[in-house]
Structures are given as structure tokens and as C-alpha cells.
Amino acid sequence: MEYAIDVGKVLFWFSSIMGLASILTWMERKQSAVMQDRIGANRADIFGFRILGLFHIIADSIKMFTKQDFVPAQGNRILHTVAPMIALFFALVGFAAVPFGGTYEIAGYTVSLQVLDLNVGLLFVFAMMSMGIYGFVLGGWASANNYALLGGLRASGQMISYEITMGATVIGTIMVYGTLSLQQMNIAQGELLFGWIPAWGILLQPLGCILFVTAALAETKRVPFDVPEGESEIIGYFVEYSGMRFGMFFLTDFIETVLAAVLTTTLFFGGWQVPYLYAGGFEFPWGGSFELPVVAVMLLQVGAFMAKVFTLCFIFLLIRWTLPRFRWDQLMRLGWTIMLPLSILNIVVTGVVLLIVGN
Amino acid sequence: MAIKVEEKQLTLLERLYVLEVVRGIALTTGHFFRNMAVHIARLFGLAKDKKGSTTFQYPEERRPLAPRLRTLHRLTRREDGAPRCVACMMCETVCPAHCISIVAGEHPNPLIEKYPTRFDIDLGLCVFCGYCVEACPEDAIRMDTGVLEFTSFSREGMVYDLNKLLARSETPKPNEESKVKTA
Amino acid sequence: MPTLTIDGQEVTVDAGTTVIQAAEQIGINIPRYCYHPGLSLAGRCRMCLVEIETFPNLQIACYTRAQDEMVVSTTSERVLSARQSMLEFLLSNHPLDCPVCDQSGECDLQNFYMDHGQYQSRFLENKVKKKKAFPIGPHVILDQERCILCTRCVRFTEEVSKSNELGVFNRGSRSVIDLYPTKSLDNPYSGNVIDICPVGALTEREFRFKCRVWYLASQESICTGCSRGCNISLDYNGSRRAYKAGGRRVMRIKPRYNPDINKWWICDEGRFGYGFIDTDRIETPMQRTTSDLEPSDWDPALARVAETVKAAYSEKGANGVGVIVSPQLSNEELLACRELFVEKMKLTNVAALNPWEEPGEADDFLRNADRNPNTKGVEDLGYSGDAKAVLEKAAEGEIEVLIIFRHNLADGEAGKLLEKAKFVVYVGTNWNATAERAHVVLPGATHAEKDGTFTNFEGRVQRFKQALLPIGDSRNDSQIISEMAAKLGYSLPASADEIFEAWKGISLDELSGSGSSVDPDTAVQA
Numbered sequence A: 001m002e003y004a005i006d007v008g009k010v011l012f013w014f015s016s017i018m019g020l021a022s023i024l025t026w027m028e029r030k031q032s033a034v035m036q037d038r039i040g041a042n043r044a045d046i047f048g049f050r051i052l053g054l055f056h057i058i059a060d061s062i063k064m065f066t067k068q069d070f071v072p073a074q075g076n077r078i079l080h081t082v083a084p085m086i087a088l089f090f091a092l093v094g095f096a097a098v099p100f101g102g103t104y105e106i107a108g109y110t111v112s113l114q115v116l117d118l119n120v121g122l123l124f125v126f127a128m129m130s131m132g133i134y135g136f137v138l139g140g141w142a143s144a145n146n147y148a149l150l151g152g153l154r155a156s157g158q159m160i161s162y163e164i165t166m167g168a169t170v171i172g173t174i175m176v177y178g179t180l181s182l183q184q185m186n187i188a189q190g191e192l193l194f195g196w197i198p199a200w201g202i203l204l205q206p207l208g209c210i211l212f213v214t215a216a217l218a219e220t221k222r223v224p225f226d227v228p229e230g231e232s233e234i235i236g237y238f239v240e241y242s243g244m245r246f247g248m249f250f251l252t253d254f255i256e257t258v259l260a261a262v263l264t265t266t267l268f269f270g271g272w273q274v275p276y277l278y279a280g281g282f283e284f285p286w287g288g289s290f291e292l293p294v295v296a297v298m299l300l301q302v303g304a305f306m307a308k309v310f311t312l313c314f315i316f317l318l319i320r321w322t323l324p325r326f327r328w329d330q331l332m333r334l335g336w337t338i339m340l341p342l343s344i345l346n347i348v349v350t351g352v353v354l355l356i357v358g359n
Numbered sequence B: 001m002a003i004k005v006e007e008k009q010l011t012l013l014e015r016l017y018v019l020e021v022v023r024g025i026a027l028t029t030g031h032f033f034r035n036m037a038v039h040i041a042r043l044f045g046l047a048k049d050k051k052g053s054t055t056f057q058y059p060e061e062r063r064p065l066a067p068r069l070r071t072l073h074r075l076t077r078r079e080d081g082a083p084r085c086v087a088c089m090m091c092e093t094v095c096p097a098h099c100i101s102i103v104a105g106e107h108p109n110p111l112i113e114k115y116p117t118r119f120d121i122d123l124g125l126c127v128f129c130g131y132c133v134e135a136c137p138e139d140a141i142r143m144d145t146g147v148l149e150f151t152s153f154s155r156e157g158m159v160y161d162l163n164k165l166l167a168r169s170e171t172p173k174p175n176e177e178s179k180v181k182t183a
Numbered sequence C: 001m002p003t004l005t006i007d008g009q010e011v012t013v014d015a016g017t018t019v020i021q022a023a024e025q026i027g028i029n030i031p032r033y034c035y036h037p038g039l040s041l042a043g044r045c046r047m048c049l050v051e052i053e054t055f056p057n058l059q060i061a062c063y064t065r066a067q068d069e070m071v072v073s074t075t076s077e078r079v080l081s082a083r084q085s086m087l088e089f090l091l092s093n094h095p096l097d098c099p100v101c102d103q104s105g106e107c108d109l110q111n112f113y114m115d116h117g118q119y120q121s122r123f124l125e126n127k128v129k130k131k132k133a134f135p136i137g138p139h140v141i142l143d144q145e146r147c148i149l150c151t152r153c154v155r156f157t158e159e160v161s162k163s164n165e166l167g168v169f170n171r172g173s174r175s176v177i178d179l180y181p182t183k184s185l186d187n188p189y190s191g192n193v194i195d196i197c198p199v200g201a202l203t204e205r206e207f208r209f210k211c212r213v214w215y216l217a218s219q220e221s222i223c224t225g226c227s228r229g230c231n232i233s234l235d236y237n238g239s240r241r242a243y244k245a246g247g248r249r250v251m252r253i254k255p256r257y258n259p260d261i262n263k264w265w266i267c268d269e270g271r272f273g274y275g276f277i278d279t280d281r282i283e284t285p286m287q288r289t290t291s292d293l294e295p296s297d298w299d300p301a302l303a304r305v306a307e308t309v310k311a312a313y314s315e316k317g318a319n320g321v322g323v324i325v326s327p328q329l330s331n332e333e334l335l336a337c338r339e340l341f342v343e344k345m346k347l348t349n350v351a352a353l354n355p356w357e358e359p360g361e362a363d364d365f366l367r368n369a370d371r372n373p374n375t376k377g378v379e380d381l382g383y384s385g386d387a388k389a390v391l392e393k394a395a396e397g398e399i400e401v402l403i404i405f406r407h408n409l410a411d412g413e414a415g416k417l418l419e420k421a422k423f424v425v426y427v428g429t430n431w432n433a434t435a436e437r438a439h440v441v442l443p444g445a446t447h448a449e450k451d452g453t454f455t456n457f458e459g460r461v462q463r464f465k466q467a468l469l470p471i472g473d474s475r476n477d478s479q480i481i482s483e484m485a486a487k488l489g490y491s492l493p494a495s496a497d498e499i500f501e502a503w504k505g506i507s508l509d510e511l512s513g514s515g516s517s518v519d520p521d522t523a524v525q526a
Ligand code: SF4
Pocket: B091, B094, B095, B096, B097, B098, B099, B100, B121, B125, B126, B127, B128, B129, B130, B131, B132, B133
């Protein structure tokens, strides 16, 4: 039974991520279209049914599986094949340490809705995110194409620059909650400030939140931070990719978006927490309570988590389709001369505030 | 003399970027929700007069063509239905793509004298410059059919001969908006 | 020798020269319609009016003799306005049907109107209608509305062809050019009226609607119709893609001015006799394998000729091979044949002339009875004897291999002899009965497709230039001979230029810029 629970958790979590990522591929087109007064993908149909172009997800995957799988003659065949797998693998593995629900006692079993409960979960996620870069650089290099190599190098340069900011930003959060375990952080965010404000990261670390979201967007390499791809100039590390290998890179992109949303939710938006909802049900600070069975609580909390992630994804897409791409030098300047000092400032201010409050 | 372009100086607030980002996102989000509302309303049969997008759903819906648009050629006719063209080859001469070939013949009426026994336009070569229309002294060739689709699976299929070019001149304007004033 | 000033330039001319000629000598071209140097003066068109100091009125430059101390202006205000008015007058009844007019593009009305036009019409009345587009002879079409009544054509028929078919009828704006009753413009020089008509009133029936003149390119050539050697321009499809002209390349022939031979004129036979360049051509080498002639390649065809010639040569020596060259060949090709067959192989049976050939019509103007362009060249280069003797030997079986250039020897008496020849090689441009009965056929190039010289009956060596590439697989004859020689183990130059230089000591280009005549003796000294 323990195993069954574990397998169930993994399957649920994995399929939610993949499902969300593939819906994002459709959403990206549809949402951008509506934002820009267009209609967007709507032609793929099955027996005349189009359901807002949702079938394009299926059409796309059929296309990617059946397209010619091209390897450049001068390229390195093995690395060229492995690269997208590396990228995809590390993007997915990161999710293991992220809790998508609390710990529940159901029918005598303790169910912790987290695949891998690490007390250094945050570090694990960061480590996996940094590993993903190998996929992009290798892909760029193995293509034996100058533009691809340039894209790969840009990707690594960008990742390194923004990872520092990202790391420095979460230090403030770690200081506030005093833990590296993501589950502990979520639990800590269930507390109330002044007796009625949920202690979500965004309220405790507003600057940290903005910086983190920015850095996370940069990590996903999407507009406005898409210099490694830059479709209109260098096309990027996947210029020599086609078929499903390209599909993996493509999917990685969206999975990273989901990861960014998941992390942001976990760190700054209370993770699976619903305000005033505790293990036994709602207990409002102004008195009054509402009893709920454990399963309902679990469903509510998981649902809340998913809703938060989805909303963040939506906002990320909004940003992606609103802002123009940065130039490479602007990108670097933003990373090193603005974001990094700001994140250090954030640490200092957090420290000072913590000292004052602690006393 | 080169034109000097005044560069607009950004204000401090604009340079901080964050506020501008928020404003930009507000704008696009506004569009998103307005359009989405229209789409949903139309789904339920409401707000028929509003459109959630500026898109023309191409094969079903067609964009009104500008009256000056250069489209598929046609050869005009005389009152008796014969082609107006007198095979002067002005169009063949002026055509920068060398896609017109005309073979002239002797017309039984000495007042007309010359007429085309063959008149081929290779639309696969044509660049739609409209020079042929400009050059024609007889108003015999026009590009006002409003027809934009004339693809073919072969190169030969792209060659329009006298009959095909004349066939359009009975019904020159299938699209009301693209109506061209005829003198 | 009067000395006069035209537009500030001084010029001394022979007595009796007219102002229009004097101006031409210093490169000033005064617009004119009726004046033609080869015809009498008419003074009808008033287009060449010039202002001469001390004369109160403008004078026509074509009629006024140059005199000492004359001061002429061809560009003064009065002259220019007179030209404008004259054009307005000439065009008042003109139908303006340039789109359907074959002259369009080389029409003097168009040309002068571009410089002196009024552009804004003031003509409100109805134009006088006349007869349009009717043939007046086998080659010429007349459009009376386009005519400006310069009478060049009338004067030509009176003075040059002396056949008097055309005249001016009626009066005033109703005057027209027409045929005299019962006549038809069918004299042997009728085509020239097309050239001299400055407008589109007289046009060619053969060329009618075939091609607009601006598509034509032109090359200097020599007429091959008779031994006069008239200078011509070959007008061929230049910028227009060939398929648009039905695959025809040479579109028309125009005379080229040569004061010593043909002046401005050529005969109709020469003018319209260009059809053979594009029709019925032999395009690939042919070999008779079993009974039929089958297309082949140059290499096997030439190899077969060489083998047969060698076999005959070793069997019967210099008597075994017979050659009949042709006065249709250029001097350079005749030289190459002489070098190979006479000097190298020492053949005894070499002939050139066809005794059965029917003479053409002759007159005292241009046309000669000898219809070959290079009979004189054949004689000058030492060919003697005629085809009859050679054919007879071939019929008797004394000659094993008979090589025939150009001649058609398959009719009548010659045909009976040819029947019996064992092995016939035909080198020619067009299909004829001789080619069809030959064992090997080698396609040669026409004069439009090669460089070379002809010697006319007076002994003038004249150059013709290549306008087109040889059709299909055909080749220049001197190249064919050179390759045949190589297969037989001799080496001969292939290019006409080289052969000519070895012959005369000057290059073809030095012979003439324009192919004008050079006395062969002077050429050698040059
Ligand atoms: S539109 Fe231009 S390119 Fe096309 S046929 Fe006319 S002149 Fe030629």
C-alpha cells in the first residue's frame, strides 16, 4: 500500500506536469492570439469538431513524431540525440522535491503529497535546474552550426547570470522561514501575521518575489529573455533539430515554465495553502469555523496549488506576449548591475528586519 | 543632407521599466479579456455586431480588395465580343518578366487590321507590376478581376491563353468591394 | 568650291552640293521626308526648311545649292517652329495607328515628332478617310491614310525601276498614292519602295505582323542570290525569345548602302530569299546504315567518310576520290578544300561548277544570270572543269567516293549519273534530292551562321559576318573540312579568319569594317 501510494503520487504529479505543459503549448498560441486581436490555431478538427483548436496539441505531436529526424552531417550524432533528453530529464526531475499538498492522515495511512521529501529540497531543485543547461549547450555544440553554438553559449551565459540572482533572492526567503525544505516552507506559510494575514512569501519578501519571478523567467529562456533562441536573429541551439528531438526541447521550454510557476507558488504564494484552511477545516480569524473531512481538505489544497500554478503560467504567458526581447547587453546589464545588487540588498534588509523583529 | 532624428529621452519612471512593464501588461490583458468576453458572448449568440478578432477566416471569409489592387489579368472585348487587343506587343515589350507572348494575325476588317491569334501570359513568371496595363494603348488588358487564386500543379497550367484571359471579361468583378469604376 | 557656315561650323563642298548634303558632311542631319539621295529632288515635304542669312524666307535644304559665304542655321527659332508646324500639317490626316503599324519603331514620323512634336492636338475637323491596307503587288501593302505624299515611291518607280506603276491621284487633302489602272507593283525591285517610304504607308507582306522592329538585331552580310554580291543587313530575332517568333530567326533582309555595287537597292529575289536559312535545314549528320538515312554524330560520320576515302585512295590512288565543290561556298572554304583535296591529297577529279544549273533572270541594273555568289572566287582559286566529267567517272565506277558540296545533282541527266555513284558524301545546308540519296550527309552552315568572304563577278572580295549560331548540330564548312582532314591525317586551320589571313595577309576585320568592297589585288598589297 505504501508503494501504491508512492506510485500514485508520482503518476499524478508527472501527468499533471506533462498535461499542463502540453496545454500550455496550445494556450500560448490561443492566448497570444486573443491578446493580439487574432483568432489563433483553430483549424485542426476531428469529424468537424474543432473545440477551440485544442486538437492542435494532438496534431502537433503527430507531426513531430512523423517528421524527418534530421542530424547534421558534421554534427555529433550521439550528443545530438542525447542533448534534448538531458534537458527534458533535468527539467522534470526538479519537480520531485516540490510538494503539491500537505501531509494527511487518511484511513490510517500517512499521505505526504510530495514525491521526494528532502530537507534541502530547494537546493535540489536549483541543482537540477542548473544541470538542464547541459542539454542546451550540448545541443548547440553537437549541431555543428555556428548559430546553434551561439545559442547554446548564450543560454549558458544567461543561466549562470540569472541563477546567481535567483540563488541570492531565495536566501531572503530561507532566512524568513528558516528552512531549506520546501514542505516546511509551505507549512510555515500557513501561519498568520498579526493574527489574520497569511504569512505568504510575497508579503514577507515583496522585492524578493519580483526578483525571483524575473530571474525565473530568464531561466525559462522565454521572451523577453529569449536571446538564446531569438527566432528572428539566430534561431538558437535547436536550429538543427527537427521531429521529436525538437519536440523535446520545445516541451522542456514549457515544463520549465511550469517549474518556474510551481517554484514561485511554493516560495511566495503559499504553495498548497488555502488561507484559514487547516487540517480539520476552515477556522476564520474572526471566529467561526467550518468542519471538513480530511479528503476534502486535501482536494481543496491540491486544487488551490494547481489553480495558483495555472494562474502564474497565465501571467507568464501574458508577460511573454507583451514585452519585446532584450538585447544581449541589456540582458547582462539587467542581471549583473541591477538584479544582483538588489537581491543582495534584499538579503541585508531582510537580515536587519529579522534582527529587529527577533528582538 | 541627412535627417536628424530627435531621440526621445525617457523619463526616470520610464527608465525604471517596471512601471512600463505593468502598463504594457495591463494593455494586453485588457485586450485579452475584452476579446475573450466577445468570443464567449458570440458563442452564446450575443454581440453579433462585435468581433473578437480582426482576422479573416480565409477560405470562408474574404478580405475586401482595394480597388487599385492588381489581380489576375483579363483581356477586354469589343462590343461584338472580339478582343480589343490589336497585338501591338506594347505589353510584351514592356513586360519586365518577359512573360507575355503574342502572335499577331491579319484581321479581315482592314480598319482593325491586326489582332492576336495567340496571347499567352505565363503567370508563373509574372511579377504583377501592372506595366502591361499601363502600356496598352487600347485598354485591352486589365488587372481588375479580383482573382487572386490561380495556382496550378504544373508550370504549363500557369500559362493563361487567349481564351482563358478573355473568359474573365464577361464577369470581371466577383467581389463587390473591389469594383472598379469603368469609364 | 564654295565654303559656307552651317550652325557656326565652316565647311567647303564641291560646287553643286545642296545644303542638306553639305550639312551631312559635318554630321548635321536635317529632318527630311521626300529627299532621298538616290532619287530626284521633289521638295514636297518642306520638312528640311533652314534659315539662310540674306534670304527673307526659310529655304528647303534639299534643293538649295551651297554657295560661298552662305550662313545657314538649322536650329533657329524659326526653323524649329517651322518643323513643328510641318509635322502638325503632315499628321492632320494621319490615322495614328502606330499600335498596328509595322513601321512603328523605325518610322520617321515618330522619330521627328519626338523632337519637334506639338503634343497637344488642335485638330477639330474630321480626318479624311482613305483606303487602308490593301496589297498593291506581290510584296507590298499600301495604306493610303498613313501616306504623307512624299512621292519617293513614285519617283523610284519612275527613275530607278523605270516601271511606272505608282502615281499621285486626286488633289489637296484627298490626294492619294495608287497604282495606275491595270498595273500591279510587281517589278523585280518593288521591295525597295518599302525601305524608302519614310512612314508606314508601304509595308512588307512577308514581314507583316511577324515581329516588332525593336526586337530585331542586325548583322552585315552579302546577298547570296546572284554573283552581284549586293550588300545587305540580316535582321534577325535578337532580344525576343525564339519560341515567340515561331522558331524563325531571320526575319527580313534590308539593303545596305554600297556606292560601288548596289547603292541603296536590292532585288526582290534577294530580299525575300532568306527562307532557306530557317526551313528544311539538315540539322544533324546522317548516315545510311542499311537502306535508310539515320541521324548520327559527327565523329562516326566523319570517321566513316575518312575510312571510305582512305580505302578508295589506297585502291585507286588519286583517281579514286572525286570532289565537287560549289560556288555557294565562301573563299575560305574553297581554300580549305583546295588545300586538302588538291594540294595535300593531289586528287585529280576536283570540279566546281554545275553545267546543268539554270541561269537566273538578268538585267542591266543589279540582277546577274549567275545565281551563285562566289563563281568568280571559284575561278580565282584555280578550280576548273565542271561536275559533268566527275559525275561521269563516278558513274563508270572509276571514282569510288564522291564528295558533293551544296549542289543538287539529282535531276535529269545528272541524276542518272549520280544514281550509279558508289558512295556519295553530301555536305550541305538544306535537304534536297542529292542529300536524300547520299550515303553520308554532313550539315553545313549558311552564310548567316558563319564568317567569310565572297568574290563578286567584278572581283571584289566582300566580307559577310556571322549573325546566328549554326542551326542544330550543323557546322561551318571550313571546320568540317578541317576535321575531315584531321581524320585523314592532315592538319588544316578551321577558322575563316586564319584561312583568310594566310591567303591575303590581312585579317578579316582589316578587310573592311563593313564588308564593303575591296579589290583583291589591293587587298594583297595592304
Ligand atoms: S503585370 Fe508586369 S510582369 Fe505581369 S504580365 Fe504585366 S507587365 Fe508582365
